[in-house]
Structures are given as C-alpha cells and as structure tokens.
Amino acid sequence: MTAVKKLGLPLGILLILAWCLLPVVWIISLSLKSEESITAGNPGFLPAEGTFVGWENYEKVLTDPLYDYFPRAILNSIGISLIATLLSVIVATLAAYAIARLEFRGKRLVLSISLAIAMFPVVSLVGPLFDMWRAFGIYDTWPGLIIPYMSFTLPLAIWTLSAFFREIPWELEQAAQVDGATSWQAFRKVIVPLAAPGVFTAAILTFFFAWNDFVFGISLTSTEAARPIPASLAFFVGSDPFNRPASLLAAAAVLATIPIIVIVLIFQRKIVAGLTSGAVKG
Amino acid sequence: MTGAHVATAPTGGAVDSDRTRAENSLGRRLVLPAVVLMLLVTAFPMLRAIWLSTFDYSLTAPDERSFVGLSNYWTALTDDLFWQTTGITVFYMVFTVAVELVIGFAFAMVMHRVIFARGVVRTSILIPYGIITVVSGFAWQFAFSSTNGFVNGWLPFIGDDFNWFGESMPAIVAICVSEIWKTTPFMSLLLLAGLAQVSEDMLEAAKVDGATWWQRLFKVILPNMRAAIMVAVLFRALDAYRIFDNIFVMTNGAQDTASISFLTYRQTIEQFQLGLGSALSVLLFLSVLLVAYLIVKLFRVDLAAARQEG
C-alpha cells in the first residue's frame, strides 16, 4: 500500500504530462516530416528514416509566396485578438466594478444576460450576423470579427473580474485618503495594484477565446483581409491542391500554438487563478 | 436600459435617497456598454433569425422569398435528420463530459497533492486548454489516419490500415478523443479549486475513524465539492452541446458525425437556406436553454452560490 502510494503520485504526474504533451509532440514530429513522404504515406510517431527535413516546412510556411496567406492570418489573428481583448477588458472592467461595488437596479438582469450569452450557441448567430454585417459593410473586415469576439468574451471577463473585485478590500482606498492621498492617488496606488492581476487574468482568458474561435472566423470572412489562423488552417492548401499538406499544416499549427505556450509559460499562475475564481466558492 | 427598470422588483414604494439614486445611475452607466455590446451581437440577430425563420428564403434566389409561417419549424421537427443529429449531439455531450469528469478528477487529485514540479504540471495542463480546437482536430485526425498516423501502429488488435473515418462509431470516437483531450484540463482545474475547499481536518478525522480511501472519497471529498463538480459539469456540458470545430475539421459531417450545430451551419452558411436555417438556429438556441435548465434542475446547481452571491 505504501509502495503504491509512493509510486502513485510520480506515476500520476507522468500520466498527466504524457496526456497533455503527447499530441503536441506528435504535431511537432509531423511538422518535421517531408511533404513528399506524407503524400506517399508516412505512418509512425517519429519521422521515418530519410523523411526528416528539419525546419524546412516552417521556412516554407513563413516565407514561400505560395503560403503568404498564412503569415497574413497570423497578423490578422494577433491584431484582431489583441484589439478585441483590450476593448473587452475595458468594457468588462467598468461593468464588473459596478457589479462588485455598486447597488443598482438591473444588476441581476445584467448578470442573467451575461450568463445567457456565455451559453449561447454561436452557430445559431452566424447566419443573421452575416446578413447584418453585409448590410453594415463590415463583412470580411477586422471590426466584423472584433465585435462578436468582444461580445462573447464579455461574460467570462465580467465574471472573472467581478469575482476579483469582490475580494479587494476597498476600505484601503478610504484609509489612504484619510492619510492624505487624493482620491486619484488612492485609486492608483492602492486599488490598481490589487485589481491588476484580475484584469490581467481576464485579458488572457479573453485572448484565448478570440485566438481559438473558428465559427465566426470561417463565417464572417472570405479573404485574407480578415481571415484568422483557425480558419486559415482549415482552408490550408499546398502546392498539390488534392493532398492536404499535412506536414506544412502541422508546422503552421505549431506556429499558431507558440503564442499560447509563451503566454501559458509566463502567466500560468494567473490563468489558473482566473479559471477557478468565482466559479466554485459557495 | 429601460428594460432594467421593468425587470427589477419595485422597491416597495420607499423614496430612493440621493445616494442610492446616484449609485443607481452610475451603476447603470457603467454596465451599459457591456450590455449594448452583448445584445447587439445576440439579441438583435436572434430576433432577426426568428423573423427570417418564417420565410422560405434562399440567398441564391432572393426574389423567390415567401412567407411560410411556422412550416420551417414543422419541417425541421418532423425530420429524421434533425433528431438524429440531436441524438448524436447529446451522445457527444454525455460521453465527453462523463469521461472528462473521471479523468479530470484524477488529474485534480494528482495536482492537489503535487508539491514538487507544480509549475511544470500546471503549465503542461494549460497547453491543451490554450491550444486552438482546430489544431487539436488536425493533430488527432492525422494521428488516427491510416496512412500518416501512429494510433493504428500503437493499438493492439487494430490493423495498420484500419480506417477510423470509414465508419460512424470509430469516427465519433476519434472526434470525442480530440474533444476530451482539449477540454479535460479545464475540467480538472475547476475540480482542483473545488478540491482545495475540502477541509483537511475532516479528512484526517475520517482517517482516524478508520475510513478506507474509497469511503473517504465518496463520503467526504465528493459531497464537499459538489458545487464545484456541478458548475464544471454545467459549463462543459453546454460547451460540448455546441460541438462544431472538431467535426468540421475531422469528418466534415460524414459518417453520421454531424452535430446540431453542424447541421445549422450547413443550412445557413453552406446551403444559404436562410429560412430553414434560421428555424434551426432558433431550435438550437432553445435546445441549449433546455439542456441548461435540465442540468440546473436535475443536479440542483446553485448558480447564485457559484457567483458568490449566496
């Protein structure tokens, strides 16, 4: 029993690591196989002998003019996701402050709306949205994606932020004012540092949502002008239009994953806190 | 937001003090942008969908638009395909959530106990969470591929040229694997937070009383994290009910793998049948509401508590 116990934990850790990383290693391995060998069939986890091509696929995806829609998609995704995140967090901060700090009529309604939207099936909206967007002339543009991303990330952001704001000891602000600070100073020196982690977490989760979105991405765009990474990956074409270039696609997928891994590496504590805050305390 | 006035309970005739009035108006002004944005992209299109759903309307033949009342709903509700995709969607939801719950709980238990390498474990568990669903779909599609994948080679009793996407059940399994892989971390993190709420003292006491590991699990741990489990199930179930990306990428709906979201997408976006498609959109929305209602009622999830208002 004790032996099992002692071994159980490291074994569990290994299992978790394998579970999480195996598909990631797999797609990296795939991205290192040669394009021709994929066409011919190259089963196996690691590149078969003679089919390892190093960074060639990455180079192609990033620099070959044949794939210049992909760097463009990266640009679109980064731009759209960042703008949507920034705006969404600003709007959500205002709302979350009101919800956490103020008593006002309609508060429950706001919470209900945001809860309803959090579970809204996005597919049921793309038809009418497509219709509206073409009437407004923002179909296939950045704003055409930024607006829905903002709307759909607001519930999560408001939720996370109001949970954070509720934890902030707001009396400190008054205490600082009593100590002679102006209200702006009190806000900036006392409240901002306390609220910042929450805002940050909300921003990361919002960014993840926008980065991951697929339904809006394929339905509300039709060219490179605004097509984000997930849609671009789904329409990925190589030199041979009849064979999906698996290894190039894998390279592109790895590139699309790098920002996520960087964010996770830097902010893992904050994300964990954000994901779990407010959701379970009862 | 005049709607806010109507919906809130009257204050019982008492005259608001200046302070409350000021707070009221400030609060409403602060939430206004968020509410407007959320409604712009949901309520307005939804109303439009309801209106369009009463027409026979194809984008490719806009001149032939005609009012048909509720017949689109009748068409959809009497259609085998509608019920078949709904059934498959429910299967996706129940199966993935059940598996995720078990694996996610095991992961949460491990993470709860881990002291060394905590950062490594948390970082790696966040990677599937952050990865683009489409990427996960591709990774698993290629993994299951008989010409370029490794799964057939690794699994015993399965021929190397077995085509996972050649039949309905294996294809559904492949889709579920991708879905489960990507979302289990989310589940386990929510459960981890719940696990942190279980008091160590109670566990110690149970241990002293001679409770076995299983007894402690079922009598102490699980009942004490009920709220966390229910919220995790609710979130994930609603998410799973809307499954779309993996199906689009892995099978494109072939082999009876289409979900209700996929069916709606095909009608509105691919076939441009805006009338019938809008009816499906409305039905999809209603069915999500129904699922949410059932889960909340069946498992008595206390959302107010979850929102920390209890």
Added chain:
Amino acid sequence: MSTALLAACGAEGKPELHWYVNPDGVDTFETYADTCSTDEYDISVEQLPSSATDQRVQLARRLAAEDSSTDLMNLDPVFVAEFANAGWLAEVPEETAEEIMGSVEGQGSYLAGAAETVIWDDTVYALPQWANTQVLWYRKSLAEAAGLDMTQPVTWQQIIDAAATEGGSVGVQANRYEGYVVWLNALIQGAGGEIVGNTEAGRDAEVELDSDAGRAAAGVVQALADSDAAQPDLSVSNEGTVLGPMWTDPGEFMVNWTFVYATYRDTVGQPGGPADEQAFEDLGWARYPATVEGEESRPPIGGIHIGVGAYSDHPDHAAEAAACVTSTQAQVDLALNNGLMPSTEEAYEEVADSGEFPEDLIDLYRTSVDTGGPRPKSAFYPLISNAVQDQWHSPASVDPDRTPQRSADFLRAVLSGEELL
C-alpha cells in the same frame, strides 16, 4: 460611365481588379495577373480554398454581399448555373458569347463539352479557361498480368476483377465531397441515365436516380466496396490519396483528372512517384471505364471558367482581363506548366505540337471532353450534390436495391424544402 469611374479612381491611382483563383495552377495565374495588367488597371490574385464546396461558399458569400471588389473569379462548371441564376455574374460580351454558343453546335473554337457548361438560360456567363476530364490511369504490367485488353473499352466490373485477382486496387474518389458526385454522375450517365432531368425547372426538376442507370451505378459502387480491390481509405479517398498506390506493386487502376500525367512525370524518383523512368513508362491510360458493357462511358467534365462579378466597379476592364487570362497563350501555359488542359481547339493544337504530352493522351483528353457528361446544370446544384453525397456515402453502405430509390425520395424532399440536409 467607365470614364467617370476612372476619373474617380484616378485620384487614388490605378484601379485594382481582384481575381479569385482556385489553388491548382496558382503560379500560372500569378504570372497572368501580371501579364494581363495594363496601364489602366492592375490585377491582383486572391486564393480560394482547395475544395470546390469551400470555394463556392467563399465566392457566393462575397457576391451575396454585393461586393464590388469581386471582379474576376475562377468558377467550377457546376457553380455557373447557381451564380448566374442569382444574378451574380455579368454576361459575356456578345461577340465571344456567339462564339461559345456556336461551339456547342460544333461551330466555334471552343471544345463543345467545355462551352456547354458556361451557358445558363441561353446566355453565356463565363469564359472557359481550361477544360478538365477524367481518364483511366493504370499500370500496363497490372493490366497485362490480368489479361485485360486495354485497346478495347473496359468496364468497371472488369477492372475491379482484374485488380482483385492480381492483388492490386482500384482508385476512385469516394470521400463525402464533390469528387464523389463526379464519380457517381459519370457512373449513372455511363448507364444512360441522369441524376436529375429538366434541371431548368429548379426545385421542380425531375429526379431520375431511381432508374436502371441508378441501380447500375450503385452496383458498381457496391462491387468495388465489397471487393479486395477497394483501397483501405476508400470512404475518405480523393484525387490526391489515390495517387500513391499506383507505384506500390502491383499498382492500381485509377480514374482521375488530367493533372496526373504531369504530376507523375515530375515526381520520378521521389517518394509517392514512380521509382524511375522505366517505372513511369509502365503508366498507361485509356478511356473512362464503362458502367454497362457495350455502352460508351461518359467521362466527367471539370475545369475552370472565368466569370466577371455582376457588382464589379470596373465591368469593362474585368471583361477585358477575363479575355486576356483565357487567351490561347494562357491556356497553353497552364497545360505545359500545370498539366491543366485547354478549352479551345487552337490551344489544344499548340499543346499537342509542343511534344510535352504523348499524342494519344492528348487525343484521349480531347475526345473525353467532347463526349463527356457534365454534372446537372441546376441553380440548386449544391442541394442536389449534397443530397446525393448524404445518401450514397459511405460507398460500403450502397445497395442497388435500396440506395437509388431512397436517395431519389430524399433528393425530391430536399429540393422541395421538405427535408433537411
């Protein structure tokens, strides 16, 4: 009108025409976007996704949004009826239109099979750029070992049996996508039938799947799916996945488009290609297999037409550019660079004279286009195609006693809007 527009654009420099292209032959399209740009306008290339269904969705969404920047577009033949019917395509200038109309009767410079597919409602809506067709590709050694006389027309049953006895396979396109309908349509037409008749009637077209021809086609699908000659990935096979098995001994019989020859020629010695020149010599070609013995096959027709968007700000420039990118020289270049065969007699002559392709292959292509069968020309083609895919996929589920009848009922219901897809 156009001078006013020009003046308007003058301030911001030359107008730019957007040309939406499909991915096969993109390098040549890029070249021609440059070549066909003039002092008055520039042409820029926008790439569409690879599957026909996705291409259609992307284009149609822009056109439905009355997008003025969709000037030129590459159209799969089956898009023409739907797009023209929706009012999304500008008519082709009169002179060219007459030429194309005449070609259908055999009195013009275009191949009749290609010209036929740009006409909707007695009006010409696009210019054929290149014409595609399928032939039967096979390993000579495999046919020989099985004792098949390839100088005579062969039937599907014959090649399935031959491949099965020799341990080879038969490559077809049977994923749930447009390519599967290409195959099914050819099988049905090869037995003298049609998927639907009277297609001008739109939703009221006559569904003819439930016929002897439909059952014959289902019989072929079933025979292949049940046979050892079926490839393991039959239900997800496409034009690309069937290329590989050709060079794994003993090889295969494969129906596929014209790009195959150039692809194999250019991959000699590479993975997935013939091992060496000698192996490449073993590649044979013959007319598309017959569904019914003694009845001539109807090879599929594909290719690309150039359409001008109805909402273009520069319709005159676009029409001029469309003529330029479908010029004889452009067609010859597409054939020589990308293996995509021309749609005019003149370009065909030039390609034949170039010596890049075996003469008998060129002849085979040409007769295939001229005697081939297009897919149904209907404004509701996407519904038809999707309904057929839905009922006939996967190949292993096809049963001559049930599938034709069930799919006919389903297609009728879908066309009349009574059933979901």
